[in-house]
Amino acid sequence: MTATQGRLQGKNAIITGAGGGIGLETSILFAREGANVLMADVSDAALAKALAKVKEVVPSAPRLESIKCDVSKESDVQAMVESQDSWGGTDVIFNNAGIMHANDADAIDTPEKIWDLTHNINVKGVWFGSKHAVMSLRRHKKARGSIINTASVVALVGAATPQLAYTASKGAVLAMTRELAIVHAREGFRFNALCPAPLNTPLLQDWLGEDKEKRFRREVHFPTGRFGEAIEQAHAVVFLASDESSFVNGTDFVVDGGMTKAY
Numbered sequence: 001m002t003a004t005q006g007r008l009q010g011k012n013a014i015i016t017g018a019g020g021g022i023g024l025e026t027s028i029l030f031a032r033e034g035a036n037v038l039m040a041d042v043s044d045a046a047l048a049k050a051l052a053k054v055k056e057v058v059p060s061a062p063r064l065e066s067i068k069c070d071v072s073k074e075s076d077v078q079a080m081v082e083s084q085d086s087w088g089g090t091d092v093i094f095n096n097a098g099i100m101h102a103n104d105a106d107a108i109d110t111p112e113k114i115w116d117l118t119h120n121i122n123v124k125g126v127w128f129g130s131k132h133a134v135m136s137l138r139r140h141k142k143a144r145g146s147i148i149n150t151a152s153v154v155a156l157v158g159a160a161t162p163q164l165a166y167t168a169s170k171g172a173v174l175a176m177t178r179e180l181a182i183v184h185a186r187e188g189f190r191f192n193a194l195c196p197a198p199l200n201t202p203l204l205q206d207w208l209g210e211d212k213e214k215r216f217r218r219e220v221h222f223p224t225g226r227f228g229e230a231i232e233q234a235h236a237v238v239f240l241a242s243d244e245s246s247f248v249n250g251t252d253f254v255v256d257g258g259m260t261k262a263y
């Protein structure tokens with residue numbers, strides 16, 4: 001690697017949920033590190049704004065495009081991944097899109113339709129992204145590939161302020177990622193699950209709303225005394241996407257400021 005090359009130089013990457021939060025910050029860092037980036041999101045408006053932002057802050061981005069994709073629809077995910085065939089095939093996919101619905105609560109109050117919606121996006125979306133990434137890696141005869149799936153610390157520890165459908169969905173992401181990592185290791189395809197703690201992104205802010213008690217019940221667990229920032233997750237994703245993490249596979253990659261170790 002020369003001094004001018006980035007850590008993701010020449011890699012074709014897809015980032016879902018790129019319209020904001022972790023996905024947007026990761027798109028910026030990926031572009032800065034030399035990746036060709038396809039930003040995907042279900043929201044046209046968020047995607048257009050996010051693409052403009054990455055172009056503005058990384059004018060030297062090698063290749064930067066966007067595509068509308070609802071990750072809960074397999075046809076959308078297939079079209080998204082296959083659109084990178086003309087780039088030389090996908091090397092990295094960050095299956096990051098996810099929702100935490102305002103009406104998601106405990107076992108009694110979570111409506112079944114919110115359960116299904118959450119699982120369709122958070123679980124099936126990751127399955128579809130993983131499936132089509134593997135098909136693309138094989139189609140292009142890649143010797144290595146990195147798939148990063150966004151789970152959450154709630155897959156590891158129970159939250160006192162429940163969002164049961166979300167928690168169950170993230171547990172599924174963790175289990176699925178682990179198994180995919182084992183199954184595809186000999187092909188050179190790595191799978192890791194990113195486990196962020198609560199972060200200052202629209203997803204969390206919308207869910208907390210003005211509820212001070214709910215905020216306190218979450219913040220109190222942080223040894224740092226603060227929630228995380230999306231950029232702090234994005235740095236971890238760059239590592240997992242790069243060849244620097246070539247022996248990192250099947251992990252629950254926890255980026256939480258020590259939250260899950262605190263009591």
Ligand code: NAD
Pocket residue numbers: 016017018019020021022023040041042043046069070071072096097098099100121150151152153195196197198199200201202203204230
């Ligand atoms: P965000 O709400 O800021 O961004 C998520 C993006 O995903 C949005 O742009 C949204 O339009 C998009 N999206 C939603 N549904 C989609 C769909 N069906 N198809 C494609 N795109 C869709 O959220 P964030 O905080 O950046 O969260 C990103 C990931 O991190 C999610 O999987 C979330 O569950 C996870 N996470 C977030 C936190 C947190 O506290 N913010 C903590 C742990 C894990």
